[in-house]
Amino acid sequence: MNPIKKTAVLGAGSWGTALAKVLVENGQEVCLWGNHPEQAAEINEQHTNKKYLPDVQLPKKLKSTNDLSDALSQADTVLFVIPTKAMREVAQKVTAILEKPVLIVHASKGLEQGTHKRISEILAEEIPEEKRKAIVALSGPSHAEEVAVQDLTSITAASENKMAAEDVQALFMNDYFRIYTNEDIIGVELGAALKNIIAVGAGALVGLGYGDNAKAALMTRGLAEISRLGAAFGADPLTFLGLSGVGDLIVTCTSVHSRNWRAGKMLGEGKKLDDILENMGMVVEGIATTKAAYELADLKNVEMPITTAIYDVIYKHEDVREVIMKLMNRVGKNEND
Numbered sequence: 161m162n163p164i165k166k167t168a169v170l171g172a173g174s175w176g177t178a179l180a181k182v183l184v185e186n187g188q189e190v191c192l193w194g195n196h197p198e199q200a201a202e203i204n205e206q207h208t209n210k211k212y213l214p215d216v217q218l219p220k221k222l223k224s225t226n227d228l229s230d231a232l233s234q235a236d237t238v239l240f241v242i243p244t245k246a247m248r249e250v251a252q253k254v255t256a257i258l259e260k261p262v263l264i265v266h267a268s269k270g271l272e273q274g275t276h277k278r279i280s281e282i283l284a285e286e287i288p289e290e291k292r293k294a295i296v297a298l299s300g301p302s303h304a305e306e307v308a309v310q311d312l313t314s315i316t317a318a319s320e321n322k323m324a325a326e327d328v329q330a331l332f333m334n335d336y337f338r339i340y341t342n343e344d345i346i347g348v349e350l351g352a353a354l355k356n357i358i359a360v361g362a363g364a365l366v367g368l369g370y371g372d373n374a375k376a377a378l379m380t381r382g383l384a385e386i387s388r389l390g391a392a393f394g395a396d397p398l399t400f401l402g403l404s405g406v407g408d409l410i411v412t413c414t415s416v417h418s419r420n421w422r423a424g425k426m427l428g429e430g431k432k433l434d435d436i437l438e439n440m441g442m443v444v445e446g447i448a449t450t451k452a453a454y455e456l457a458d459l460k461n462v463e464m465p466i467t468t469a470i471y472d473v474i475y476k477h478e479d480v481r482e483v484i485m486k487l488m489n490r491v492g493k494n495e496n497d
């Protein structure tokens with residue numbers, strides 16, 4: 161049994177709520193911070209968060225607030241689970257409040273627009289060393305909807321600081337949530353962010369009526385280009401064969417729970433991106449990450465044909481069927497080049 165510590169979970173959306181529930185079920189003290197007062201009231205009084213996890217009853221011991229100082233007060237661990245685009249702004253607010261060093265964990269999956277930074281890089285820039293013990297990324301194949309009903313799930317706690325990763329492993333592990341550790345945080349964060357792009361593509365193939373062969377090809381060649389970009393940043397190639405690589409690629413490219421897959425499917429069906437995003441009501445990280453990855457690939461001179469194709473559809477408004485034909489008709493290649 162772990163000693164009871166307090167975790168401030170920042171982000172009361174689907175994943176923040178599901179992770180907060182895991183921690184409460186593990187006997188930990190948790191305060192879930194959200195940016196909507198009525199949502200905090202619903203969690204505290206009704207023990208539900210219906211917008212994000214409609215069918216889930218939350219533990220009565222889970223407390224929520226929209227006051228960041230309250231959430232951070234006496235916290236040993238701060239878990240960021242907000243969309244990537246809000247990460248820097250929220251990290252700045254946290255830094256202004258923190259009075260002692262805490263363990264920083266994040267469970268978000270994306271790359272920052274403009275800087276192309278990974279989330280741990282943003283957090284390291286915004287939270288000074290005297291206010292943090294270590295930074296850990298918690299990532300892997302995990303739909304909030306399944307974790308919240310205690311379906312079996314395995315993910316990874318990644319950090320250059322092995323002991324910090326083990327602390328996070330111990331904090332979250334239980335009989336339905338198994339956590340591995342990994343010191344390759346670059347590979348874990350890149351795998352997590354880039355699989356969302358491929359999931360948009362996998363959804364589009366379904367929306368267009370293509371079959372399982374196309375899906376398998378997209379996922380396999382998608383993993384190849386994720387690994388190429390990862391290698392250019394010094395990631396361990398083995399990480400991409402793990403939970404945060406192929407594992408997360410499988411779950412995101414094949415599940416109706418995935419917002420990225422669903423957005424892609426609607427794109428394939430001919431719906432407009434703005435309408436898709438407005439109706440989703442939840443973050444679809446793969447759209448912004450496509451732009452960041454496309455620019456990164458260009459900067460690093462790494463070939464990423466699938467990412468480029470998806471970029472062409474989303475940002476250059478090219479026809480999706482024509483883009484697929486361009487991909488298929490590229491010059492023949494050796495699979496391992």
Ligand SMILES: NC(=O)c1ccc[n+]([C@@H]2O[C@H](COP(=O)([O-])OP(=O)(O)OC[C@H]3O[C@@H](n4cnc5c(N)ncnc54)[C@H](O)[C@@H]3O)[C@@H](O)[C@H]2O)c1
Pocket residue numbers: 171172173174175176194195196212241242243244246249250267268269270302303304305441442443445
């Ligand atoms: N949903 C999942 O199954 C899942 C699983 C693993 C990882 N993730 C990742 O976790 C991150 C969060 O995803 P989610 O599914 O919880 O998203 P979500 O759309 O369900 O919820 C996002 C939450 O962030 C809040 N938010 C947005 N901007 C904010 C700001 N500036 N300040 C404070 N709060 C803000 C929203 O109000 C909302 O409560 C994403 O990076 C996602 O890729 C999600």
Ligand SMILES: O=P(O)(O)OC[C@H](O)CO
Pocket residue numbers: 269300301302303304356359408411412417418419420421443444445
């Ligand atoms: O719903 P998505 O597409 O954001 O994916 C959720 C998780 O990242 C799956 O591991």
